[in-house]
Amino acid sequence: MSTGRSLADQQRALVEALVAGGDVPPGFAAAGVRATRIALRRKRAGEVARTWPFLAASFGDSWTATFAAWADGRPPQGSLRDGWDFARSAGDTLPPLAREELAGREAAFTYDGHRAPVPRGRVAAWLRRLGSRTG
Amino acid sequence: MTGPERGGISGPAVGIGWRPEIVGYVAGLPGLRFTEVVAESVHLTHPPQMLLDLVERGVRVVPHGVKLSLGGADPVDDDRAAHLFRCAELLRSPLVSEHLAFVRAGGVEAGHLLPVPRTREAVDAVVANVRRTQAALGGVTLALEPIAALFDWPDPELTEAQFLTEILDRTGCSLLLDVANVYANARNRGLRDGDLLDGLPLERIAYVHVAGGAEHDGFYHDTHTDATPPEVFDLVKELCARARPPALMLERDGHYPPAAELTRELDALCAAAGVSRITA
Amino acid sequence: MAGPGDTWGIAGPDFLWLYAGLAGLAIVTAFVWRRTYLRGPSLRKAKDLTPTQAALLNGDRRLAVYSSLAALRAGGAVSSDQRGTLKQSGGLPAGAGELDRAVLDTARRTLKVKNVLKDRGVVDVLERTEEQLTLAGWLLDADRRRGVKMAAIIVFAAVAIGVARLVAGIMNGRPVGFLVLMVIPVVIIAFLFLRVPRVSSNGRRLLTRMRMATQHLSPRQSPSWSTYGPEAAALSIGLFGAAAFFAADPAFAAEAELQRHVATSGGGFSDGGSSSWSGGSDSGSSSSSCSSGSSCGGGSSCGGGGGGCGG
Numbered sequence: 218m219s220t221g222r223s224l225a226d227q228q229r230a231l232v233e234a235l236v237a238g239g240d241v242p243p244g245f246a247a248a249g250v251r252a253t254r255i256a257l258r259r260k261r262a263g264e265v266a267r268t269w270p271f272l273a274a275s276f277g278d279s280w281t282a283t284f285a286a287w288a289d290g291r292p293p294q295g296s297l298r299d300g301w302d303f304a305r306s307a308g309d310t311l312p313p314l315a316r317e318e319l320a321g322r323e324a325a326f327t328y329d330g331h332r333a334p335v336p337r338g339r340v341a342a343w344l345r346r347l348g349s350r351t352g
Numbered sequence: 353m354t355g356p357e358r359g360g361i362s363g364p365a366v367g368i369g370w371r372p373e374i375v376g377y378v379a380g381l382p383g384l385r386f387t388e389v390v391a392e393s394v395h396l397t398h399p400p401q402m403l404l405d406l407v408e409r410g411v412r413v414v415p416h417g418v419k420l421s422l423g424g425a426d427p428v429d430d431d432r433a434a435h436l437f438r439c440a441e442l443l444r445s446p447l448v449s450e451h452l453a454f455v456r457a458g459g460v461e462a463g464h465l466l467p468v469p470r471t472r473e474a475v476d477a478v479v480a481n482v483r484r485t486q487a488a489l490g491g492v493t494l495a496l497e498p499i500a501a502l503f504d505w506p507d508p509e510l511t512e513a514q515f516l517t518e519i520l521d522r523t524g525c526s527l528l529l530d531v532a533n534v535y536a537n538a539r540n541r542g543l544r545d546g547d548l549l550d551g552l553p554l555e556r557i558a559y560v561h562v563a564g565g566a567e568h569d570g571f572y573h574d575t576h577t578d579a580t581p582p583e584v585f586d587l588v589k590e591l592c593a594r595a596r597p598p599a600l601m602l603e604r605d606g607h608y609p610p611a612a613e614l615t616r617e618l619d620a621l622c623a624a625a626g627v628s629r630i631t632a
Numbered sequence: 633m634a635g636p637g638d639t640w641g642i643a644g645p646d647f648l649w650l651y652a653g654l655a656g657l658a659i660v661t662a663f664v665w666r667r668t669y670l671r672g673p674s675l676r677k678a679k680d681l682t683p684t685q686a687a688l689l690n691g692d693r694r695l696a697v698y699s700s701l702a703a704l705r706a707g708g709a710v711s712s713d714q715r716g717t718l719k720q721s722g723g724l725p726a727g728a729g730e731l732d733r734a735v736l737d738t739a740r741r742t743l744k745v746k747n748v749l750k751d752r753g754v755v756d757v758l759e760r761t762e763e764q765l766t767l768a769g770w771l772l773d774a775d776r777r778r779g780v781k782m783a784a785i786i787v788f789a790a791v792a793i794g795v796a797r798l799v800a801g802i803m804n805g806r807p808v809g810f811l812v813l814m815v816i817p818v819v820i821i822a823f824l825f826l827r828v829p830r831v832s833s834n835g836r837r838l839l840t841r842m843r844m845a846t847q848h849l850s851p852r853q854s855p856s857w858s859t860y861g862p863e864a865a866a867l868s869i870g871l872f873g874a875a876a877f878f879a880a881d882p883a884f885a886a887e888a889e890l891q892r893h894v895a896t897s898g899g900g901f902s903d904g905g906s907s908s909w910s911g912g913s914d915s916g917s918s919s920s921s922c923s924s925g926s927s928c929g930g931g932s933s934c935g936g937g938g939g940g941c942g943g
Contacts, residue, residue, distance in 0.1 A: 224473050225425035228466075229458035236462055249503025249540075252571045256502070257464050263606065264463075267854070274882035293463035314886045373856040376848030376864070402847055608856035 238290030258285035261293055269300035275315040301328055321346070364627050365599040368618060370413070374604075375402050377611050381618075383630030386412035386559075386599050391439045391448070392419050399442060407443055414495075414559070415439035417450040420485065422496070423468035424454035428481040433488035440492045447558055449495040449528045450485070452478065452519070469505035470515040475522075482523040495526040495558040500533035500574040502540060512537075513551030526558035529597070531587045536565055536574040548587065554595035562588060562621055563603040576605040580617055588624040600625050639800045648810055651794060655818045658790040662783035662825055669779040672832025673769040680842055681770075683863065684731045684761055686870030689770055689835050693758045697748055698877055698890060699869040700735040703728060705881055706857040706865035710739045712887040717744050725862040731757045732866070745888045770835040777828045784825035791815065791822050843871050851879040 222230075233239030234250060235257055241250045262284040266273030273280045287303050294302070304311065304319045311319065324345040326334035337345065365385040370378055378387060379402060389403060394415065407413055417436050420428050440448050453465035468474050486494055498516055510518065520527060529552065538548045562585075564578035580602070591597065602621055604614070615631045622629050642650070681689065683703070687696040704710040707725025710718055718739035724732065734753040748754055765771040772780070794815040801808040849855050849868035857865040857880055868876050874892050878885045885892075 223425065224469070224471075224477055225457065227469065228425055228454055229460070231466065232457040232460050232462045235464075235466070237460060244506025246503045248570070249501075252569045253464075253466075253502045255569060256573055257462070261463055270879065270882040271886065274886055277883060292460050294461075312886075314882070372853040374859050375853055376846075376855070377859055379848065402853075608859045611859050611861065614859065 232292075236290075236292045255285070258288050261285075261288055261296070261299060264296040265300040265303070268296040269304065269315075269318060271314045271318040272300055272304050272311070275312045295333075297334065298328075301334070302330065305330075364596065364625060365412070366601070366618065366622050366625060366627055366630050367411075367599065368602045368614070369416075369604060370403060370406070371605065371608075372400070373606075374608050374614070375400075377614060379406060381630050382632060383628070384411055385630075386414065386601070388414040388416045388449070388601055388603075389439075389443070391415040391417045391436050394439050394442070396435070396438055396442065403443070412445065412447075413443040414445055415443060415448045417448065418465070419455055420450050420481075421453070421455045422450055422481045422485065423452055423466075423474070423478050424457060424481070425477050426457070428484050430484075430488065433485045436485070437489050437492065440489065445492065447493045447495060447526070448489065449497055449558070451497045451499050452516070453499045465499045467499060467501035467503070467505065470508035470510045470512065471505075472509055475510070475515065475518055478519055479522045482519070482525060486523065486525075493526055493558065494523075495528040496520065496523075497528035497530055497561065498533060500530070500536035500540075502571050502573075511551070513553075517551075517553050520553055520556055525556075527553060527556040528559055528561060529554075529557050529591070530561035530563070530574075530603075531591065532561060532563040532565060532574050532580065532584050532603075535581070535584050535587055536572050539572045549591060549594065554591070554597075557595060557597045559599035559601060560588070560591065560597045561601055561603050576603050577607040579609070579613070580620070585620050585624040588621065589626075592625050597625075639797065639804050639806055644801075644806060644810075647797060648814060651790075651797070651811070651814060654793065655787075655790045655814070658786045659818070659821055662786040665783040665786070666780050666825065667833070669776050669783070670772070670829070670833045672772075672834035675834045675837055675841070678834070678838050680845075681838065681870075682729060683866035683870040684729055684757075685765055685770075686839060686842065686867060688758070688762060688765060689831050690839055690870060691873065694749060694891065695869065695874060696731060696758060696761070697735060697745075697754065698874050699866040700729070700732045701745070701884075701888070701890075702857070702869040702877060702880075703732050703862035703866035704736055704739070705884055706860075707862040709736055712745070712884055714887060715744075716746070716887060716889040717742050718748070718888070727861075727863050729863075729866070731761070732862075745890065765835075770832055770838070771830060772828065772832055776832075780828045781826060784822055787818065787822040787825055791819050794818060839871060842867075846871060849876075851876040854879060857881070 227242065230239065230242040231245070231250075234241050234245075235254050241247045259281055262273075262281040265284060266280060273284075276283050284303060287306065288299065291299075291302075293299060301319075301322065304315065307315075309316075322328075322334075324337070325342045326336050328334035336342075367384055367386040367388070368374075368378055368381070370387040370389045372393075378384065384406075387406065394400070394403070403413065415436060417432070420432050420436065422428060436448050436450070439445070451465050452468060454468060455462050455465060468478060482494065482496070496516075496519065498512070508515075516527070519525070534548050534552075538546075562580055563574060563576045564580040564584075565572055565574045565576075566578045567573070588600065600621060602614075602617055608614070618631050619629050622631075638644070639647075683699045684696050687699040701710065703725060707722065707728070709720065709722040709725055711721045712718055719742055720736060720739045724736055728736075731754065734751070734757050735748060737753055738748045738751045743751060762771060766773045769776075794811065798808050798811055798815065801811065843850070846864075846867060847853070849860070849864055849872065851868070851872055855864070855868060857868075860868075865880070868880070874885075874890055877890055878892055
């Protein structure tokens, strides 16, 4: 059943089904695609846990499930950004160690949520750290 | 250690993947002759000293790419191909490897290796990307690894063996045969018996991967974070009876077990391949 | 050359030169003296330290307890509840040291980590180990510390001469500006020479030597404690500081309320600013190496790539 779509379009449809909340494209076994979706989110959770160890540790055993739920429909941006976006969305509910981890990164990088984080200069980073601790 | 042969790793060598978390274990293996490192994890400006020490020692290191997306419709990124080449230069590798898979489409990252449709259009796309990569590699041999997947594309035009063989024929690449992937695919399709190695171009093997997995949600997942099942070692034995792969490697990416367990697995791999232990 | 009215009969500029030479000589002598007392036992003949000893040299008693906790965690012998109370969850791991045994004992009695340091059994082992280290000369004993401080006296003598000249000069109504400028650094150095480190120089070098031989245990590698075993886990804390605990076992480190900034991580351990710090001590990174966000940005598969679906 050729749909006449190009390889590029077909691949894009599959990726969207897997990470961006798209529908399973026609002809694919839904069970396999769904299982892949889940495995993908689990893998992402593991990678974010490596880059944000305190963030992940603060959720204990429920980290994978919690992160996977948040990541549903959100395409991966890399573990640094994924963890960052997740931590920001969690806001004040984070325990102190995780908040410290986030604060440290906020001080060291400028991140607008849309583009890759940019490291700040050392003096700027130090000043921000000072500010975030007294403020 | 080795002759002027290009393209392979000489002798039936057995190794284990180089991962920072177990570097001490890897470096301590007396019979280690080769290892593989994820190319994207090598920062060329400050490469890991312990890896360079292994190179100095004469251990062959193969850079293994995971993000080139050779199976994608989009042309492979020149920077990524160049990085792979520079890793090979830095680590003095005669061989690099990547996957027959794609990881991104239309600018969206999947974060994972996805299967390529077995159509002629896809073959052309893969061949184009491989050729582009080979141009950047300047003579370093590229080995391609078919992956494990939990689903197939609809309406394939070629069988797996045909798809693989055609690509290797047209590009001159070697094969990185992941026996665990062969097992996983067969198991998930319900084909536990029968000749899983049928039709595969075994003579083109550059090296072999072996890894563990786990069953959940009704599928067998090739996780690389579990112990290698005995069926995979059986497949290795069968493979080595039919062909002489130059090298075999245990792939472990996380949940690292105690050293004794890694040793047990490596010993089992050596036994299945019919070579003496590298752990002593 | 001495003019009339010159203090002590020596001309100002002449005295400055003389004083520079004198002070310089005093400082060099004191420096050499200090070095001799600070050196410690022969590095060449030294055997490697045990994890407890390394922790006591690199940090303090708290770090030594942490290194034992690392061994016990790696061996599955202890766990912690949400409130930082230790619990025994397994037997003593093979190859455990005396301190490990004492700390496991406190877990059996469900102490909080901060009270472990006050436990008699633990303090006993720590004291004995410190004594061993002092006897061997890795830690400076009271006699040596006195000896080191004596070097400062030589420099203070030079200060005294300078001050005497200053006072005499002022009473004589002579200009003393340059002399003041010259005496100030000598005073500073004299006070600096009063400071005596805890650890002998060769002790610090031994730690460095051990770190270089165990790079695989550096937090930068995120070493797998389960692979390397309990003794290696203990050594990683002893040599690389408490920050290594947070890198390897953040859940336990957080629950047990370990202090992160105990001892240095041994240098060369810069982090992308993922941890804040207090007290300016060189704290190690609390995260893996992918904090630069560049090449690891696109889906970070550092060490996690390869084959099929990740579990």
